[in-house]
Amino acid sequence: xxxxxxxxxxxxxxxxxxxxxxxxxxxxxxxxxxxxxxxxxxxxxxxxxxxxxxxxxxxxxxxxxxxxxxxxxxxxxxxxxxxxxxxxxxxxxxxxxxxxxxxxxxxxxxxxxxxxxxxxxxxxxxxxxxxxxxxxxxxxxxxxxxxxx
Amino acid sequence: xxxxxxxxxxxxxxxxxxxxxxxxxxxxxxxxxxxxxxxxxxxxxxxxxxxxxxxxxxxxxxxxxxxxxxxxxxxxxxxxxxxxxxxxxxxxxxxxxxxxxxxxxxxxxxxxxxxxxxxxxxxxxxxxxxxxxxxxxxxxxxxxxxxxxxxxxxxxxxxxxxxxxxxxxxxxxxxxxxxxxxxxxxxxxxxxxxxxxxxxxxxxxxxxxxxxxxxxxxxxxxxxxxxxxxxxxxxxxxxxxxxxxxxxxxxxxxxxxxxxxxxxxxxxxxxxxxxxxxxxxxxxxxxxxxxxxxxxxxxxxxxxxxxxxxxxxxxxxxxxxxxxxxxxxxxxxxxxxxxxxxxxxxxxxxxxxxxxxxxxxxxxxxxxxxxxxxxxxxxxxxxxxxxxxxxxxxxxxxxxxxxxxx
Numbered sequence: 001x002x003x004x005x006x007x008x009x010x011x012x013x014x015x016x017x018x019x020x021x022x023x024x025x026x027x028x029x030x031x032x033x034x035x036x037x038x039x040x041x042x043x044x045x046x047x048x049x050x051x052x053x054x055x056x057x058x059x060x061x062x063x064x065x066x067x068x069x070x071x072x073x074x075x076x077x078x079x080x081x082x083x084x085x086x087x088x089x090x091x092x093x094x095x096x097x098x099x100x101x102x103x104x105x106x107x108x109x110x111x112x113x114x115x116x117x118x119x120x121x122x123x124x125x126x127x128x129x130x131x132x133x134x135x136x137x138x139x140x141x142x143x144x145x146x147x148x149x
Numbered sequence: 150x151x152x153x154x155x156x157x158x159x160x161x162x163x164x165x166x167x168x169x170x171x172x173x174x175x176x177x178x179x180x181x182x183x184x185x186x187x188x189x190x191x192x193x194x195x196x197x198x199x200x201x202x203x204x205x206x207x208x209x210x211x212x213x214x215x216x217x218x219x220x221x222x223x224x225x226x227x228x229x230x231x232x233x234x235x236x237x238x239x240x241x242x243x244x245x246x247x248x249x250x251x252x253x254x255x256x257x258x259x260x261x262x263x264x265x266x267x268x269x270x271x272x273x274x275x276x277x278x279x280x281x282x283x284x285x286x287x288x289x290x291x292x293x294x295x296x297x298x299x300x301x302x303x304x305x306x307x308x309x310x311x312x313x314x315x316x317x318x319x320x321x322x323x324x325x326x327x328x329x330x331x332x333x334x335x336x337x338x339x340x341x342x343x344x345x346x347x348x349x350x351x352x353x354x355x356x357x358x359x360x361x362x363x364x365x366x367x368x369x370x371x372x373x374x375x376x377x378x379x380x381x382x383x384x385x386x387x388x389x390x391x392x393x394x395x396x397x398x399x400x401x402x403x404x405x406x407x408x409x410x411x412x413x414x415x416x417x418x419x420x421x422x423x424x425x426x427x428x429x430x431x432x433x434x435x436x437x438x439x440x441x442x443x444x445x446x447x448x449x450x451x452x453x454x455x456x457x458x459x460x461x462x463x464x465x466x467x468x469x470x471x472x473x474x475x476x477x478x479x480x481x482x483x484x485x486x487x488x489x490x491x492x493x494x495x496x497x498x499x500x501x502x503x504x505x506x507x508x509x510x511x512x513x514x515x516x517x518x519x520x521x522x523x524x525x526x527x528x529x530x531x532x533x534x535x536x537x538x539x540x541x542x543x544x545x546x547x548x549x550x551x552x553x554x555x
Contacts, residue, residue: 004553006498007495007498007499007553007554012554037510038493038494038509038510038511038525039510039511039515039518039524039525040494040524040525041524061524062492062494062524063492063493063494063495064492064495064554065494065495066492125498128494128498131494
């Protein structure tokens with residue numbers, strides 16, 4: 001795996017788009033997490049209605065992978081509930097620990113969000129998995145404790 | 150002693166280099182230097198010929214193991230120019246050594262007493278002292294100049310008559326800046342305070358002289374000076390060590406033991422509870438013996454020339470900001486920088502794909518990152534076996550990173 005695959009145009013564009021960047025005044029949940037390894041920092045604020053995320057904003061100071069991941073949440077998290085976010089996080093985690101050759105093409109992918117495949121080239125670099133997952137962990141923390149279902 | 154210096158010849162004593170897929174440029178020596186073959190061979194010989202616990206058995210194998218361990222202690226004493234081997238405590242590393250001093254010394258301090266560190270410290274020389282605040286001990290911080298060097302003009306105001314200890318790095322693991330130890334010691338002595346030096350970065354660039362430094366405690370790790378991981382050293386003045394209470398309790402560190410009370414062995418054994426890192430200590434001694442054969446003046450000239458070449462090259466790159474001094478004066482060959490719009494982790498990822506091993510992150514020195522106004526940075530740290538090909542590869546890799554990540 002080389003850096004051309006990891007830093008493909010699509011993931012750079014996703015990071016650059018920075019979907020959901022900003023702060024919320026009337027957040028119903030928020031969390032601030034940092035990656036003790038590299039110093040990436042993510043603050044996520046959400047407004048929830050009937051357990052669904054209606055608005056999400058984040059402030060992300062981190063590497064390109066972390067920013068792309070946060071941007072992905074800005075794109076897809078609104079409309080999701082905690083279970084949906086957790087399913088996406090689990091799928092992403094599985095993707096990261098699975099060799100890329102076994103990842104299904106996007107068109108037939110069971111992944112909840114097709115852009116998750118952009119992170120597959122990070123598989124050989126476990127030290128970067130935390131960067132990718134940090135925004136998801138922050139969002140789950142912002143959504144509060146698991147209901148136990 | 151050998152005279153002159155050839156980095157390529159020295160590199161042959163570090164087997165890792167011959168076993169890496171080319172290209173390979175190791176520039177993370179501030180984190181861990183490579184293992185000298187003499188250290189590895191000494192550990193292998195010890196494991197196969199003298200493996201037994203120390204200071205316990207009276208059979209010949211155990212006697213050999215104890216002799217090897219105590220010989221290692223003497224070798225370390227010689228490396229540091231300590232007064233005698235009894236001033237050498239083997240620990241798990243620099244972190245363990247500093248924690249030992251903080252726990253032992255801090256026990257005798259109370260509310261109102263002060264300990265002084267600088268904003269440039271590695272977390273290992275900050276967090277142990279932070280813990281003492283819970284007992285009312287005040288932590289005071291020596292400020293830095295814009296380039297990360299210690300602001301010596303603040304020494305007399307920060308180090309007050311209530312100061313009990315000044316704990317500073319001998320050289321920053323981020324900027325490479327060498328502390329003006331003489332000024333720190335003078336300010337500490339004015340108020341009767343002790344001085345601890347974190348020597349983790351210094352030791353791979355030549356033997357320190359604790360008597361010339363005139364400090365009270367000195368800590369370092371074997372893996373920073375071409376030895377194995379898992380062992381480090383605390384040096385302390387004999388009288389000070391003898392006055393310190395133990396902080397770990399167990400086998401090997403006792404005098405009398407009853408069911409409800411115990412007495413302690415003299416220093417340094419008092420601080421080496423349990424089975425110590427015997428083989429690692431033997432490996433450390435072998436690495437130090439190998440270092441003792443080198444011409445350190447020539448090595449330091451080589452490292453300084455390489456540092457200058459690196460600084461000149463970095464300053465040609467657009468958007469690159471040096472975090473630390475821009476010159477080579479009073480400076481180890483450790484250079485940290487940021488690049489506009491690029492995150493250090495991404496830069497290091499691209500560099501890795503070109504065979505360059507560098508650290509990107511906060512370098513366990515977050516307050517220093519705050520001083521520079523960054524979350525993270527890229528660090529290139531050179532050692533005796535690096536040469537211009539490593540620097541050239543780094544400069545080319547950084548240009549490539551700018552193109553790929555743009």
